[in-house]
Amino acid sequence: MTSTSLIPRDEATVSALQKLRFFPLAVTGGHGCTLIEEGGRELLDLSASWGAAGLGHSHSAIRTAVGRALANQAGASILSGTNEPAVELAEMLLKVTPGTDDRRVWLGHSGSDANETVARVVPAATGRPRVIAFSGAYHGGTQGSMSVSGHSAQDGVAKAAGLTLVPYPDPFRPFEGDPSGDALLAHIERLLATTCPGDEVACFFMEPIQADGGLIVPPPSFLGRLSQLCARYGILTVSDEVKVGLGRSGKTHCFQHEGFVPDILVLGKGLGGGLPVSAVIGPSGIMDHAPAFSMQTLHGNPVCASAALAVLTTLQAQGLAAKAQETGRILMNEITRLTSDLPGVGDVRGRGLAIGVELVKKDSNDPDADLARKTVYRAWQLGAVFYYVGMNSNVLELTPPLVLSEDEARTGARILAQAIRDVMSGQISDEDVAAFAGW
Numbered sequence: 380m381t382s383t384s385l386i387p388r389d390e391a392t393v394s395a396l397q398k399l400r401f402f403p404l405a406v407t408g409g410h411g412c413t414l415i416e417e418g419g420r421e422l423l424d425l426s427a428s429w430g431a432a433g434l435g436h437s438h439s440a441i442r443t444a445v446g447r448a449l450a451n452q453a454g455a456s457i458l459s460g461t462n463e464p465a466v467e468l469a470e471m472l473l474k475v476t477p478g479t480d481d482r483r484v485w486l487g488h489s490g491s492d493a494n495e496t497v498a499r500v501v502p503a504a505t506g507r508p509r510v511i512a513f514s515g516a517y518h519g520g521t522q523g524s525m526s527v528s529g530h531s532a533q534d535g536v537a538k539a540a541g542l543t544l545v546p547y548p549d550p551f552r553p554f555e556g557d558p559s560g561d562a563l564l565a566h567i568e569r570l571l572a573t574t575c576p577g578d579e580v581a582c583f584f585m586e587p588i589q590a591d592g593g594l595i596v597p598p599p600s601f602l603g604r605l606s607q608l609c610a611r612y613g614i615l616t617v618s619d620e621v622k623v624g625l626g627r628s629g630k631t632h633c634f635q636h637e638g639f640v641p642d643i644l645v646l647g648k649g650l651g652g653g654l655p656v657s658a659v660i661g662p663s664g665i666m667d668h669a670p671a672f673s674m675q676t677l678h679g680n681p682v683c684a685s686a687a688l689a690v691l692t693t694l695q696a697q698g699l700a701a702k703a704q705e706t707g708r709i710l711m712n713e714i715t716r717l718t719s720d721l722p723g724v725g726d727v728r729g730r731g732l733a734i735g736v737e738l739v740k741k742d743s744n745d746p747d748a749d750l751a752r753k754t755v756y757r758a759w760q761l762g763a764v765f766y767y768v769g770m771n772s773n774v775l776e777l778t779p780p781l782v783l784s785e786d787e788a789r790t791g792a793r794i795l796a797q798a799i800r801d802v803m804s805g806q807i808s809d810e811d812v813a814a815f816a817g818w
């Protein structure tokens with residue numbers, strides 16, 4: 380049995396280049412918020428594969444839509460001929476996203492190809508050479524998307540020549556000690572007037588919650604005020620909602636918490652409900668810049684587009700954004716309540732079902748990566764799956780399927796708190812987690 384189990388077969392065959400492992404998870408199936416491990420144990424999935432399985436696993440609407448699309452498959456691509464599901468998806472994305480009529484939709488496979496497309500096309504179409512992004516930002520894992528990212532996991536990767544990184548507004552670790560974000564806004568305003576001239580900047584990439592950088596929620600109105608500053612210089616705002624968009628934050632779009640409408644919206648992960656689909660929605664002047672400028676053979680694939688249509692339809696029909704708001708409130712309150720006596724928990728924050736738990740050393744706010752690493756391992760032993768993020772690898776990230784029930788939220792909070800408690804009392808050794816590099 381051991382010789383045929385998944386883990387050793389994976390170790391013998393699958394490249395380490397794409398492994399970001401936290402514990403020995405081997406999955407054979409799933410439904411809703413449940414993952415079934417090899418051997419039959421059921422785990423509560425509080426990650427949804429980093430937010431991708433936004434409707435949970437094996438959702439009937441996605442199964443039906445994909446089955447129908449495959450039964451009479453309208454080709455495999457949108458490059459050299461159009462197809463009904465891809466066009467319907469573009470139409471629906473325009474309908475659910477605020478903005479003018481004069482916009483176009485680009486369809487891709489991943490957050491990376493979508494952000495890479497934006498990073499290439501906006502400078503090309505505007506003739507402006509500069510791009511601004513936040514340090515801590517994760518916009519993807521391809522060369523072009525990494526070149527406009529600021530995450531420490533990608534230290535050493537070449538950045539775009541015109542890139543300027545600025546700090547993210549982090550109320551827990553504030554720039555110049557100012558949690559309101561005013562000092563940071565003044566800093567950005569100064570940059571635009573001096574070393575990073577505003578009229579040379581094509582676009583400003585922003586995650587409305589900085590996810591991989593530490594699940595950081597910006598202070599109220601910060602991004603709205605930043606977008607006004609951008610507008611003064613004609614800088615296009617790009618809202619990268621790959622992880623926190625489409626209902627997860629408690630609203631359809633995360634920017635709707637911030638009182639602004641971005642010029643360009645990037646969607647991925649949850650858009651396909653577990654299948655590879657991403658989208659960029661932006662002004663036609665940018666998105667129609669030149670034919671064949673950014674394409675891959677399977678872009679606009681009708682099967683994946685059908686899955687995305689099922690996701691959008693289900694989000695609306697079942698009011699999943701409002702449900703995420705409500706369940707997220709319960710999950711966050713329960714975590715806060717159950718960990719309030721634990722000195723290792725520095726901050727609990729989030730919006731809807733995007734929640735971060737920042738772990739710190741006792742008697743200080745210094746990041747505790749060791750505690751995070753062992754906590755996710757212990758939680759897996761106790762029956763829940765989630766990972767950690769952050770520039771210092773010390774923030775537990777919860778992005779469960781939006782269909783999470785109240786009971787599941789309470790169970791998840793209980794396991795998370797128990798896991799931290801167990802690690803703090805020394806139940807997990809360095810040896811237990813030695814094989815898992817994480818990030």
Ligand SMILES: *Cc1c(COP(=O)(O)O)cnc(C)c1O
Pocket residue numbers: 488489490491492494517518519520586590591619620621622647648
């Ligand atoms: C995950 C992520 C990406 C990259 O998406 P992939 O599907 O991994 O290519 C881009 N931006 C954000 C905010 C993400 O969370």
